[in-house]
Amino acid sequence: MKVGVVxxxxxxCDRDTVAxxxxxxxxxxxxxxxxxxxxxxxxxxxxxxxxxxxDALRAGAxxxxxxxxxxxxxxxxxGRPVLGICNGFQVLVECGLLPGALLRNDxxxxxxxxxxxxxxxxxxxxxxxxxxxxxIAHGMGNYFPDPEAPSVxxxxxxxxxxxxxxxxANPNGSWDNVAGIASGNVFGLMPxxxxxxxxxxxxxxxLYIFEALTRALVAV
Amino acid sequence: MIATAPSALIDRYGLKPNEYDRILELLGxxxxxxxxxxxxxxxxxxxxxxxxxxLLAQLPKDAPQVLVKAxxxxxxxxDVGGGWAVAMKIESHNHPSAVEPYQGAATGxxxxxxxxxxxxxxxxxLLNSLRFGFxxxxxxxxxxxxxxxxxxxxxxxxxxPTVGGEVFFDPSYRGNPLVNAMCVGLLRHDKLTRSxxxxxxxxxxxxxxxxxxxxxxxxxxxxxxxxxxxxxxxPSVQVGSPFLEKLLIEAxxxxxxxxxxxxLQDLGAAGLTSSSVEAAGxxxxxxxxxxxxxxxxxxxxxxxxxxxxxSQERMLAVVAPGRVAEVREVLDRWGLRSDVIxxxxxxxxxxxLQEGALCAEVPIAALTDCAPFYDWPYAPAPxxxxxxxxxxxxxxxxxxxxxxxxxxxxxxxxxVQAATAATDDADAALVLLPGGKRAIALCTDxxxxxxxxxxxxxxxxxxxxxxxxxxxxxxxxxxxxxxxGSPERPEGVWQLREGIRGLADAARALGVPVIxxxxxxxxxxxxxxxxxxxxxxxxxxxEDVAKRCTIAFKADGDAIxxxxxxxxxxxxxxxxxxxxAVRQAIDRGLVRSAHDCAEGGLFVALAECCLxxxxxxxxxxxxxxxxxxxxxxxxSSSHPEDLAELGVPMTHLGRVGGQRLMIRGLADxxxxxxxxxxxxxxxxxx
Numbered sequence: 001m002k003v004g005v006v007x008x009x010x011x012x013c014d015r016d017t018v019a020x021x022x023x024x025x026x027x028x029x030x031x032x033x034x035x036x037x038x039x040x041x042x043x044x045x046x047x048x049x050x051x052x053x054x055d056a057l058r059a060g061a062x063x064x065x066x067x068x069x070x071x072x073x074x075x076x077x078x079g080r081p082v083l084g085i086c087n088g089f090q091v092l093v094e095c096g097l098l099p100g101a102l103l104r105n106d107x108x109x110x111x112x113x114x115x116x117x118x119x120x121x122x123x124x125x126x127x128x129x130x131x132x133x134x135x136i137a138h139g140m141g142n143y144f145p146d147p148e149a150p151s152v153x154x155x156x157x158x159x160x161x162x163x164x165x166x167x168x169a170n171p172n173g174s175w176d177n178v179a180g181i182a183s184g185n186v187f188g189l190m191p192x193x194x195x196x197x198x199x200x201x202x203x204x205x206x207l208y209i210f211e212a213l214t215r216a217l218v219a220v
Numbered sequence: 221m222i223a224t225a226p227s228a229l230i231d232r233y234g235l236k237p238n239e240y241d242r243i244l245e246l247l248g249x250x251x252x253x254x255x256x257x258x259x260x261x262x263x264x265x266x267x268x269x270x271x272x273x274x275l276l277a278q279l280p281k282d283a284p285q286v287l288v289k290a291x292x293x294x295x296x297x298x299d300v301g302g303g304w305a306v307a308m309k310i311e312s313h314n315h316p317s318a319v320e321p322y323q324g325a326a327t328g329x330x331x332x333x334x335x336x337x338x339x340x341x342x343x344x345x346l347l348n349s350l351r352f353g354f355x356x357x358x359x360x361x362x363x364x365x366x367x368x369x370x371x372x373x374x375x376x377x378x379x380x381p382t383v384g385g386e387v388f389f390d391p392s393y394r395g396n397p398l399v400n401a402m403c404v405g406l407l408r409h410d411k412l413t414r415s416x417x418x419x420x421x422x423x424x425x426x427x428x429x430x431x432x433x434x435x436x437x438x439x440x441x442x443x444x445x446x447x448x449x450x451x452x453x454x455p456s457v458q459v460g461s462p463f464l465e466k467l468l469i470e471a472x473x474x475x476x477x478x479x480x481x482x483x484l485q486d487l488g489a490a491g492l493t494s495s496s497v498e499a500a501g502x503x504x505x506x507x508x509x510x511x512x513x514x515x516x517x518x519x520x521x522x523x524x525x526x527x528x529x530x531s532q533e534r535m536l537a538v539v540a541p542g543r544v545a546e547v548r549e550v551l552d553r554w555g556l557r558s559d560v561i562x563x564x565x566x567x568x569x570x571x572x573l574q575e576g577a578l579c580a581e582v583p584i585a586a587l588t589d590c591a592p593f594y595d596w597p598y599a600p601a602p603x604x605x606x607x608x609x610x611x612x613x614x615x616x617x618x619x620x621x622x623x624x625x626x627x628x629x630x631x632x633x634x635x636v637q638a639a640t641a642a643t644d645d646a647d648a649a650l651v652l653l654p655g656g657k658r659a660i661a662l663c664t665d666x667x668x669x670x671x672x673x674x675x676x677x678x679x680x681x682x683x684x685x686x687x688x689x690x691x692x693x694x695x696x697x698x699x700x701x702x703x704x705g706s707p708e709r710p711e712g713v714w715q716l717r718e719g720i721r722g723l724a725d726a727a728r729a730l731g732v733p734v735i736x737x738x739x740x741x742x743x744x745x746x747x748x749x750x751x752x753x754x755x756x757x758x759x760x761x762x763e764d765v766a767k768r769c770t771i772a773f774k775a776d777g778d779a780i781x782x783x784x785x786x787x788x789x790x791x792x793x794x795x796x797x798x799x800x801a802v803r804q805a806i807d808r809g810l811v812r813s814a815h816d817c818a819e820g821g822l823f824v825a826l827a828e829c830c831l832x833x834x835x836x837x838x839x840x841x842x843x844x845x846x847x848x849x850x851x852x853x854x855x856s857s858s859h860p861e862d863l864a865e866l867g868v869p870m871t872h873l874g875r876v877g878g879q880r881l882m883i884r885g886l887a888d889x890x891x892x893x894x895x896x897x898x899x900x901x902x903x904x905x906x
Contacts, residue, residue, distance in 0.1 A: 009555060010463050012379020016638040032553075049636075051377040054463025110372050112633045137376065137633040195635045200652065200765055202635075 001026045001217050004042040006072065006088075008033040008052035008063045013085065013194060017048040020194035024210040033066040038074075043217045044081045045072055047088025049137075049192060059102065059140045060090035069095055081124065081216035082186045083209075086138055089180070089188030097186045099149030103142040106173025112137040114202060115171055115179070117156040117191060118163050123182040124212035126155070131163045132205040134191035136171055141190040143174040143181070156180035156189055185216065229253065233260025239592055246586040254524045254572060254580040261490035261528055262497060262587040265741055271594050271707035272739045275717055278724045283733040285696055293415055293502075294335040294486060295405070296735025298697040300761055304653060305409050306660060307341040310349075310402035310701045310757040312740035317370075317399040320457045321363045325370030325399050327460040327532050332403040333378060334486035334535065337469050340413035340476045341405025344637060345651050346375045348385040348401050349664040349701070349755045353394030355620055355905045360389070363397050365906065371401065372631040377462035378469065381640050382632035383649035384663050389620045390606065395745025400701045400738075402664060402757040406653070413476050415485040416503035417496070417538045420566040422482055424496065424507060425544070427551060427558045428468050428534040432517035434458045435491075435530025464533040464556075471554040472535060480547050483538035493527045495536045496562075497570050501588045508571040509562035511579070523572055523579045538564065594707070601711030603751060605671045609820055611846055613887045614897045617827055622820045623901025645770045645832045647687035647816055648758070652765060659768070661693035661760035666753050669819060669848050673715040673752035675790060677722025682795045682850055683818060684758035685730050689799040690814040690853060692769045692806035693760030698727060700737040700756050705749025707741050715752040716741070723754055729792035730799065732758070769806045771815035773833035773876045778812055779860035780829075782822065782871040784852040786843055794868075795851045801866040802853050810862050811855040821846040823883065825854045826873075830881050831895055839874030840884040 003021045007014045007030050014030055021028040029042075033052075039045065052063035063069070069091075076082045076097050084092035092098045105111055112135065119130040145152055156179040160169045170177045172190070180189030193206030230240045233256050243251055243259050251259065265271055281289050287305055288297035295309040313328025333343050348371055353360035364387070375382050380403070417424070435458035475481050483503075485495045492514070496507045511526040521529075539547050544560065551558045565571070570587065572580040610616045617623060626644075634640055641650035641659055648663035665684035667676055685695040700723060705712040727734055743750040762768060773780075783805075784798040785791075805811045813833070817825040823845040830837055856876055857863060863870060882888045 010377070010466055012377075012466065012636060016636070019638065034553075050379060051463060051466070054377065054461070054466075056463075109369070110376055110631045110633070112376075112635065113630050135635040137635060139376075192635065195638045197638065198656070200641050200656065201638060 001043040002041060003028045004031045004039060004045045005029065006031045006033060006045065006047050006068060008066055010052045010054050011048055011050035013049035013192065016194045017046055017085065020197050020206060020210050023197050024207060024214060026214065031068060033068050036067045036071065039071050044083065044213055045075055047084040047091050049086030049088060052087055052091060059087060060094035063091045064095040073097060076186050079185055081213055083213055084188035085194065086190055086192060089190060090140065092186060092188045098181055098183050098188050099146040099152055101144045102140050103144050104140050105142050110139040111171050113171060115191060116159050116161050116169065117179045118159040118165060120154045120157050121182065123153065123155040123187055124216040126212050129163065131159060132208060133203040134193055134196040134206055136191050138190055141172040141174065143178040145175055153182045154178055155182045155187060229256065233257050234264055235260050239263060242592060246590055252580065254527065255582050257524050257528055258493055258570065258580060258582055258587060261493050263591045266489045267494050268591040269739055270592055271596055271741060272716065273593050274595060275720045278720065279734040280724065280728045281733055286733050286735055287412065290734050290736050294338045296697065296699065297339060297412060298735060298759065300653065300660060303409055305407050305412065306759060307336050307339040307405040307407060308403065308699050308757065308759060309335050309736040310400055310699045310755065311738040312701050312703060313399045313401065314396065314703065314740055314743055316457045317367055318397055321366035322370040323457055323459050325367040326374040327458045328399055328401045329371055329374040330460045330462065330465050330532055331488050332401045333380065333465065336403040336405035337472055338413065338415060338484050338486045339405065339407065340411040341407035342473060343380045343403050343405045343469065344639065345404040345662055346380050346382040346402065347662055347664045347757060349666055350387045351393040351398035351753060352389055353391055354389045357394065360394060361906055367397065367399055368628050368631055374460060374462045376633040378466050379636045381634050381636050383634055383640055383651060386664055386666065387625055387628055388668055390668055390751055392751045395747045396743045396750050398703050398743065398750065398753055400755050402699065404662060411476060413484050415499050416483050417499035417505055417507055417564045418482060418503040420505060420564050421541065422564045423539050423541055423544060423560050424509065424562040425537040425539050425547065425558050426514060426534060426561045427537055427556055429464055429531050430515045430517035430557065431526055431529045432531050433521065433525055433529060436525060436528055458530050458532045460532045467554045467556055468533055468535055471551055471556050475547060475550055480543050481537045481539060485536045487534040487536060489530065491527065491529045497584055497587050499536065499538065500568065500570065500584050504568060506565040506567045506569045506571065506584060507562055508565050508573065510573045512575050513559050513561040515557055515559050523574050527572060596707050596713040597710050598713035598717055599710035600714050603671045603673060603715065606669050613823060613889060614893065616820050616824065617894055618897040618901040620902060620905060622824055624899050625902065626899065627902045627906060641765055641768065645772050647690040647771060648693065648760065650691055650762065650765065650768055657765060659762045659765040661688045661691045661762055663687045664755060664757045666755040668751055668753065673718035674722040676752050677719040677754045678726040678790055678792065679850060680754050680756040681723055681726035681730065682790065683816065684756040685732060686799055686816045686853065688758050688760035689803050690769060690816050691762060692767050692803060693762035694803060695730065695732045695758055695760045697735045697759045698732050698756050700734060700754060702739045703743050703750060703753040703755065704741050705744045712749060719752050719754045726792055730796050767807060769811065769814045771829050771832050772813055773829045773835040773837065773856050774812040775858065776835065776877040778856040778858050778876040780837055780839060780873040780876060781855050781857060781860050781863055782852055782873055783855055783868055785869050786871050787847050787849045790850045798851045798853060798868050801868040802855065805855065805863065805866055810859065811857045813856045815854045817852040817854060819848065821848045822854065827881060827894055829854060830891060831898060835876050836878035836880040836891055837874060837876050838882040841871055841873050845883060845886055
């Protein structure tokens with residue numbers, strides 16, 4: 001199966017994401033943001049982390065206007081899986097594929113640390129209740145829901161190592177400890193699964209997210 | 221232009237009367253103002269190390285693994301095996317950070333990153349070393365907070381993990397904080413890029429940011445402004461754009477990968493002047509620059525301002541005339557501006573033209589090789605002793621110079637590039653090399669717990685190498701940043717001499733070559749000079765990352781042993797033996813943890829091993845638990861009897877176990893109380 005990884009100017013997790021996709025046995029191509037080519041050759045699209053366009057205005061606010069984005073929206077509407085990680089999540093929210101907004105962290109500081117997240121919904125076959133350990137690295141990860149939008153499917157919540165969702169486990173002030181949400185076949189999360197793919201890096205739990213992407217592919 | 225240079229003009233460009241006489245002699249005529257400015261920039265301490273070059277000659281620079289030696293290029297390069305090489309350098313951005321801490325620190329990161337990717341290396345790690353006044357003062361808190369934010373925002377946006385660093389507080393840094401940034405890059409041997417402007421007729425391509433008046437005279441450290449010429453007075457601090465720098469990294473690495481560039485040089489201090497002169501100097505050629513071709517961000521800039529601007533995020537590439545279109549195509553894709561601003565010429569001069577009219581012409585050698593080098597007079601003078609640390613155990617753990625740095629490092633992305641093996645439970649960071657089996661170990665170190673500048677130099681090297689060794693990695697190269705006071709005072713020169721002598725002795729004793737460095741003098745304020753602060757960035761190589769060692773105690777019942785002499789002054793031969801011993805012990809699997817003793821002595825080392833491992837300990841020995849003697853490492857082992865084969869002095873201290881740290885005759889502390897003090901220390905102050 002073939003996964004397209006979109007590169008905006010300022011994206012900086014593209015290579016890591018390709019390595020993670022390859023680690024679960026798939027082929028990944030980097031897709032330049034200025035391309036308007038249709039994306040039928042791909043089984044899934046990933047918007048990786050970074051600082052697309054330097055986070056000018058707001059994270060993701062300029063990237064949503066990149067020439068490739070109408071193709072990504074088209075792709076999502078075709079029912080195939082789209083994964084947004086960190087800045088990719090911010091782009092998905094800005095372009096309307098996911099509801100809500102990502103505000104500045106309540107600390108008003110960038111946060112880079114290892115967190116635990118509990119799976120809340122069986123998105124792409126993830127097992128509810130599973131606790132995943134992954135790093136975060138963001139300044140704008142404070143999720144705020146859109147009250148007008150249809151109900152959000154909360155996919156991941158920040159929790160303590162034992163799986164309890166507590167205020168102390170929330171690194172950025174996000175509403176209801178949200179770490180990731182899904183809408184149909186579109187999934188966005190703030191933690192970086194591509195940085196948790198081997199014991200030497202500190203965790204293999206990120207592979208579970210990329211394997212879920214595989215299940216999502218099969219399901220299409 | 222001027223007929224005779226008034227002393228005010230000579231002074232404006234940071235030159236001294238005797239230096240002006242030397243310029244007259246070298247040119248055989250009077251320089252015009254632009255030419256005088258070129259000399260001022262190139263003969264500044266920052267560019268030519270005129271006060272320190274002779275002293276730096278004593279540093280050991282050679283070793284079989286060294287591919288690019290100190291001083292040859294923008295950064296030093298060493299072989300790390302498997303066809304891979306590592307480029308690295310540390311540099312200060314102290315004065316800009318004192319004036320505008322956020323931009324000063326951010327552009328410090330930007331500058332050192334450019335030095336590294338200029339070599340054809342992809343930047344894979346950042347480190348830093350910071351010094352401030354104590355954070356109980358508002359100004360020091362402000363500087364700390366803004367410097368950390370500046371470093372974080374710049375490095376985070378670039379997608380380069382900040383994997384290590386250090387922060388210490390001392391009253392001497394109150395008026396003059398230190399901000400040293402280090403970058404480490406990875407490259408294939410065959411992609412090693414030189415900066416030389418070779419081949420007459422090749423074109424000079426200026427890539428990236430437009431040129432403005434920002435940072436004007438940063439290198440000459442302007443004491444006078446340009447009001448006389450109707451120019452607005454500008455701060456000498458530059459403003460950075462990490463987004464633009466990220467595009468430059470990707471575009472330049474792509475251009476180098478495709479072999480489209482003949483040379484590449486970053487624009488740092490003294491901007492276009494130093495980059496073009498150094499590139500020509502390295503090739504034995506000359507350069508001709510037409511200033512009207514340089515894209516500006518401001519109107520009405522004079523040739524002098526264009527030549528000396530320190531606008532950030534600019535690179536100078538040497539391109540064959542036939543390849544410009546291909547180069548431009550790559551740059552356009554990355555949205556980067558580029559201007560052909562001149563060419564390489566045979567005659568070894570720098571020639572500046574404006575609309576074809578000659579504005580300046582100076583021999584390259586006059587600006588570089590003929591720069592004055594000084595043996596300043598020196599005189600020993602005491603350095604005030606460091607402020608004593610508290611001897612109450614919990615107060616010590618909460619002290620700003622001992623407590624956890626989590627408040628700082630959680631603002632730095634440590635995990636991007638998915639290669640950071642250990643973040644906060646080892647004495648040095650480990651970054652995986654391609655393939656994932658081998659790793660490099662990295663740390664920065666400077667020791668401020670003494671009153672002897674020789675020891676400051678020697679201990680910085682010894683501690684950095686010891687930290688790297690405690691992960692199991694062998695130190696293979698170091699970079700250094702020498703932060704000292706004015707060389708125009710005899711005691712300042714003495715401190716610098718002693719610091720370099722200590723650094724050289726330790727590097728030689730430990731067999732580690734110095735591959736790059738930076739000298740930052742004049743670190744003084746109204747309150748006097750900073751403590752002599754030589755900082756070392758150390759690179760180690762770990763052959764098997766599965767054998768890596770951390771500081772955390774691992775298992776109840778393990779024996780705790782102190783490797784090295786129980787106390788005593790620095791003995792470099794002993795230091796080398798202890799470091800070798802700990803590496804052997806780790807390689808043979810004889811120890812389960814290793815942690816060097818530094819600030820706060822054995823007590824703090826034991827406390828950190830307990831806190832990181834979540835395990836207590838019970839120890840007993842006839843030692844001063846707060847003694848900060850060097851060459852000592854706390855290890856834990858399930859088979860302590862095997863450690864005897866290492867052949868170094870050792871002291872049995874006790875055993876790992878429980879949830880308390882019990883030190884007979886000193887303390888009996890619950891881990892939770894220790895953690896509260898240690899973790900809250902910095903946050904409580906900020």
